[in-house]
Amino acid sequence: MTHASHPPHSSHDWPESGYDLARGLAAYTGSVLVDGIASVIAKHPQANIANAFNHKQVLCKLWARNELLRNAGSDYDRIVVLGGWYGVLPAMLLEDTRFNIQVIDSFDIDPAVEDVARTLNSGFGDRFRAVTADMYGIDYRSLKADLVVNTSCEHIADLGAWLGLLPSGTRVALQSNDYFSEPSHINCVSSLEEFEIKAGLSLIDFAGALPMKKYTRFMLIGAV
Numbered sequence: 367m368t369h370a371s372h373p374p375h376s377s378h379d380w381p382e383s384g385y386d387l388a389r390g391l392a393a394y395t396g397s398v399l400v401d402g403i404a405s406v407i408a409k410h411p412q413a414n415i416a417n418a419f420n421h422k423q424v425l426c427k428l429w430a431r432n433e434l435l436r437n438a439g440s441d442y443d444r445i446v447v448l449g450g451w452y453g454v455l456p457a458m459l460l461e462d463t464r465f466n467i468q469v470i471d472s473f474d475i476d477p478a479v480e481d482v483a484r485t486l487n488s489g490f491g492d493r494f495r496a497v498t499a500d501m502y503g504i505d506y507r508s509l510k511a512d513l514v515v516n517t518s519c520e521h522i523a524d525l526g527a528w529l530g531l532l533p534s535g536t537r538v539a540l541q542s543n544d545y546f547s548e549p550s551h552i553n554c555v556s557s558l559e560e561f562e563i564k565a566g567l568s569l570i571d572f573a574g575a576l577p578m579k580k581y582t583r584f585m586l587i588g589a590v
């Protein structure tokens with residue numbers, strides 16, 4: 367018997383069928399992001415884009431996008447995303463016509479993700495930039511970002527030390543979670559309160575928790 371959520375497929379027709387499906391979805395929806403996913407499947411078959419764009423990841427980023435709009439506004443000259451991975455959140459923000467965003471810079475320490483992020487966001491032209499860098503080594507003052515986003519706080523050793531590098535008053539959106547069992551999560555938090563204490567923001571416009579099946583995601587929007 368086959369479980370309904372895991373339809374059978376033969377491994378030899380993947381990623382070809384994934385590419386066909388994504389191209390079809392892009393044509394049907396007119397989505398630049400989905401077209402970018404098709405290009406990633408074709409050009410970077412080694413990239414785990416299915417993980418980065420699974421429904422839990424998408425729900426967490428839709429949550430971020432909606433609360434950002436509600437709590438931080440729609441107009442940005444430069445958004446800087448840290449631990450940006452394949453650039454899914456930048457693509458979701460750049461595609462959303464409720465926002466008016468000039469440029470999003472996505473920084474990640476892993477050199478393997480830079481090209482994938484570029485491919486995913488290629489339809490947004492020079493509104494997107496991917497850079498390989500350690501977020502602890504960036505000169506944030508020179509970036510002049512009007513919003514700094516880090517939805518990978520569970521992946522960095524010292525949240526307070528990183529936030530201390532941002533110019534005082536910088537607007538931020540942060541996500542972490544209590545998914546302790548995932549080996550790459552080196553700095554989870556057990557509760558929203560613990561996240562608030564670790565971040566030590568000078569202003570909090572939004573603090574919330576989004577329960578998922580295996581873990582809860584936490585988000586703070588405010589300023590350092």
Ligand SMILES: C[S@@+](CC[C@H](N)C(=O)[O-])C[C@H]1O[C@@H](n2cnc3c(N)ncnc32)[C@H](O)[C@@H]1O
Nearest residue numbers: 449451473474475476499500501502517518521
């Ligand atoms: C698995 S991904 C993102 C997960 C997260 N929940 C999300 O989608 O927003 C975490 C990313 O953080 C990056 N990362 C970890 N430490 C970093 C650092 N010091 N500077 C920049 N990027 C970092 C990793 O390379 C990885 O691509």
